[in-house]
Amino acid sequence: MKTPFATLAFCALALPAVADVNDVLDQHILPYFHGFAVATDTLADQASETCDPALLKPAYTDAFNAWMAIGDLRIGPSESGALSIYFWPDKRGFTPRTLTRLIDEKDPVVQDATAYSEVSIAARGFFALEQMLYDPAFADYGADSYSCALTAAITADLAAQAKTLADAWAKEFVVTIRTAGQPGNTTYLSEDEALRAVYTQILSSLEFTSVQRLGQPLGTFDRPRPARAEARRSERSLKNVLLASESAYAMAGHLADWDIPHTDAAMSRLRDAATRIEDPAFQDITDPSARFRLEALQIAVQDLKTAIEGEIGGHLGIGAGFNSQDGD
Amino acid sequence: MTRLFMTTTAIALGLSGAVQAQSATDVLNTYADIAAAKYEDSLIAARTLDAALDALIAAPSAENLQAAKSAWLAARVPYQQTEVFRFGNAIVDDWEGKVNAWPLDEGLIDYVDTGYGGPTDENQLAALNVVANPTFTLSGTEIDATNITPALLEEQLHEADGVEANVATGYHAIEFLLWGQDLNGHGDGAGNRSWTDYAQGDDCTNGNCDRRAQYLAAATDLLVSDLEWIAGQWTAEGDARAALLENEQAGLAAMLTGMGSLSYGEQAGERMRLGLMLNDPEEEHDCFSDNTHNSHYYDGLGIQNVYLGEYVRIDGTLVSGPSLSDLVAAKDSALDAEMKTKLSNTMLALGRIKSAAEAGFSYDQMLERGNAAGEALVMGGVNGLIDQTQSIERVVATLELDQIEFEGSDSLDDPSAVFQ
Numbered sequence: 001m002k003t004p005f006a007t008l009a010f011c012a013l014a015l016p017a018v019a020d021v022n023d024v025l026d027q028h029i030l031p032y033f034h035g036f037a038v039a040t041d042t043l044a045d046q047a048s049e050t051c052d053p054a055l056l057k058p059a060y061t062d063a064f065n066a067w068m069a070i071g072d073l074r075i076g077p078s079e080s081g082a083l084s085i086y087f088w089p090d091k092r093g094f095t096p097r098t099l100t101r102l103i104d105e106k107d108p109v110v111q112d113a114t115a116y117s118e119v120s121i122a123a124r125g126f127f128a129l130e131q132m133l134y135d136p137a138f139a140d141y142g143a144d145s146y147s148c149a150l151t152a153a154i155t156a157d158l159a160a161q162a163k164t165l166a167d168a169w170a171k172e173f174v175v176t177i178r179t180a181g182q183p184g185n186t187t188y189l190s191e192d193e194a195l196r197a198v199y200t201q202i203l204s205s206l207e208f209t210s211v212q213r214l215g216q217p218l219g220t221f222d223r224p225r226p227a228r229a230e231a232r233r234s235e236r237s238l239k240n241v242l243l244a245s246e247s248a249y250a251m252a253g254h255l256a257d258w259d260i261p262h263t264d265a266a267m268s269r270l271r272d273a274a275t276r277i278e279d280p281a282f283q284d285i286t287d288p289s290a291r292f293r294l295e296a297l298q299i300a301v302q303d304l305k306t307a308i309e310g311e312i313g314g315h316l317g318i319g320a321g322f323n324s325q326d327g328d
Numbered sequence: 329m330t331r332l333f334m335t336t337t338a339i340a341l342g343l344s345g346a347v348q349a350q351s352a353t354d355v356l357n358t359y360a361d362i363a364a365a366k367y368e369d370s371l372i373a374a375r376t377l378d379a380a381l382d383a384l385i386a387a388p389s390a391e392n393l394q395a396a397k398s399a400w401l402a403a404r405v406p407y408q409q410t411e412v413f414r415f416g417n418a419i420v421d422d423w424e425g426k427v428n429a430w431p432l433d434e435g436l437i438d439y440v441d442t443g444y445g446g447p448t449d450e451n452q453l454a455a456l457n458v459v460a461n462p463t464f465t466l467s468g469t470e471i472d473a474t475n476i477t478p479a480l481l482e483e484q485l486h487e488a489d490g491v492e493a494n495v496a497t498g499y500h501a502i503e504f505l506l507w508g509q510d511l512n513g514h515g516d517g518a519g520n521r522s523w524t525d526y527a528q529g530d531d532c533t534n535g536n537c538d539r540r541a542q543y544l545a546a547a548t549d550l551l552v553s554d555l556e557w558i559a560g561q562w563t564a565e566g567d568a569r570a571a572l573l574e575n576e577q578a579g580l581a582a583m584l585t586g587m588g589s590l591s592y593g594e595q596a597g598e599r600m601r602l603g604l605m606l607n608d609p610e611e612e613h614d615c616f617s618d619n620t621h622n623s624h625y626y627d628g629l630g631i632q633n634v635y636l637g638e639y640v641r642i643d644g645t646l647v648s649g650p651s652l653s654d655l656v657a658a659k660d661s662a663l664d665a666e667m668k669t670k671l672s673n674t675m676l677a678l679g680r681i682k683s684a685a686e687a688g689f690s691y692d693q694m695l696e697r698g699n700a701a702g703e704a705l706v707m708g709g710v711n712g713l714i715d716q717t718q719s720i721e722r723v724v725a726t727l728e729l730d731q732i733e734f735e736g737s738d739s740l741d742d743p744s745a746v747f748q
Contacts, residue, residue: 079714080605083601083605084605087605091492092433092448092450092493093450094608119607119697120605120607120608120697121606122606122608187718189722192725193721219490223489227450318730319724321721322589322593322717322720322721323593324592324593324597325597
């Protein structure tokens with residue numbers, strides 16, 4: 001299935017960017033949340049018929065692609081809702097440990113979709129599913145096994161979460177943003193506050209890509225950490241960096257009704273840097289030349305963020321708010 | 329020089345309504361005075377802890393172990409209130425990992441239950457057990473740990489192999505050595521280490537009691553010396569105070585950065601909501617001692633202290649002075665009232681967690697899958713912290729501190745600074 005996200009880059013270039021938060025909602029956030037709900041529904045439908053990893057991987061890929069368009073948002077319903085879809089980085093190995101425990105105990109929770117929503121986030125969402133589909137320690141299961149039921153439960157739960165999240169954005173939070181500054185809106189007391197909130201999301205996403213998606217596997221020169229690459233099992237580490245950056249860039253374009261040439265140029269350089277990466281899962285970074293290319297990509301992401309700060313933050317006279325990733 | 333820079337900054341940013349320099353300096357001085365008092369209190373309490381541990385090591389007994397635990401719990405009260413100084417003050421942030429790093433793979437230090445597992449992909453040293461092993465290999469180098477010294481812990485073991493979970497020093501290492509692992513899962517009770525883990529001769533349980541005592545003594549000596557250092561940074565001549573006072577606007581931004589970053593990303597996100605959503609009983613800040621309710625409460629109180637410009641010391645005296653609240657009230661009294669209300673709401677929510685825990689419903693029980701009452705308590709704290717962050721952002725905007733990052737000074741929002 002072709003996801004709506006595939007056309008993202010073209011949208012950003014083809015449409016004249018109009019100056020407000022509504023454009024970010026209408027041109028980006030809402031349609032891509034819808035696409036995410038559709039893609040996860042397709043995945044869950046397929047998983048209800050077969051749990052064969054080989055057959056589910058394409059739908060998994062489509063669903064993860066769809067997520068990346070809106071997955072780094074951490075406001076409104078996504079403030080808490082994103083964590084149970086996207087639990088990463090998993091610094092202490094909670095995901096394999098929790099999956100192992102469910103399987104060893106044959107926890108009956110997989111029989112009940114509502115009950116599954118109470119399970120630890122380590123066993124929910126894309127990264128739990130990735131281990132079930134791609135990791136040899138989990139993916140070798142038969143059609144009648146507990147693991148098969150577990151895979152189906154994770155996909156059903158993911159689809160239910162996607163629908164809840166997409167609905168909450170489309171029916172509720174969109175109103176909160178659109179009525180910023182109006183009487184009765186206690187979340188955003190002015191239009192500027194809503195603008196700042198959305199602007200913060202763009203910068204936070206790029207920061208996350210730089211520090212976590214790229215910084216985690218880069219580690220230090222003496223001690224690179226390829227095992228920490230995001231979604232390395234499904235070999236989509238590079239793809240996630242690129243999709244997250246495209247998404248931030250597209251939202252920046254929708255936010256601005258003026259030319260942002262430095263931002264455009266920075267995105268172009270980022271794409272170039274990405275084409276030079278040879279291993280899509282970053283597993284080659286123990287090789288210094290591969291490391292150098294990945295560092296160049298990280299610099300390109302930081303440059304894109306700097307360009308957006310200058311051309312949008314500077315233009316509007318706003319700084320970003322606090323970032324949900326602050327902390328250690 | 330400073331004056332000239334400030335004028336330039338004000339012109340460059342068009343800070344027509346910027347905070348008056350004099351009152352801003354007063355507010356910064358109150359903040360620095362409170363920091364100095366809190367770190368001095370932390371040092372005093374750590375020395376008391378050190379004395380209690382010396383007594384335990386000299387004469388192991390159930391009573392002396394209990395006295396040491398009580399001293400550890402008391403030492404946490406002033407220290408947790410300092411956490412608000414971390415973000416925004418580079419000197420503090422660079423240092424704090426020595427004393428309060430968390431979470432930890434405690435198998436690095438001492439024996440653990442079989443359910444703990446062994447080395448992991450992330451951490452090859454997760455089950456190293458220094459107490460039991462006088463020599464071992466670390467990143468290909470043979471380490472002589474015959475004598476467990478502060479230098480060994482600080483220079484070779486702490487964050488060994490570049491893994492953050494290799495926490496060899498600080499409050500949580502000492503906590504583990506006093507309480508041991510909490511093996512009760514979501515059930516009632518904290519770690520239950522026996523005093524005989526420190527008994528010498530035939531009474532020694534779990535082996536290597538002499539080395540365990542050596543580790544405990546070394547870790548506590550290090551805690552005291554680390555706190556001496558940071559307390560010195562906030563005295564009249566200290567570097568942290570000087571850095572804060574260098575530029576008034578940047579100093580105020582640093583205060584608010586500390587409040588917002590601790591409230592939102594760190595406490596609401598990393599420490600509270602994540603643990604709740606993982607349903608893991610050990611994903612709590614003070615997991616060995618079951619003291620997490622206090623850890624969260626005093627973190628919250630520290631944030632409120634900064635805004636109100638007041639702190640009650642461990643001897644009961646009040647340190648107070650011109651505050652951020654005063655500055656905000658002068659510009660927008662409604663916002664000041666909103667900020668105070670939000671901070672109070674958070675303290676009420678954190679107080680509920682604390683009172684429920686002290687009544688016997690411990691924090692790890694609250695994290696259990698499907699425990700609705702626990703989830704409501706924890707999320708009450710999370711929501712309060714997120715809500716107050718929004719008001720902190722309004723304060724930043726009202727005091728016109730939100731454009732500072734473009735001047736290349738201490739940045740409110742540069743998360744890369746915060747990530748250090």
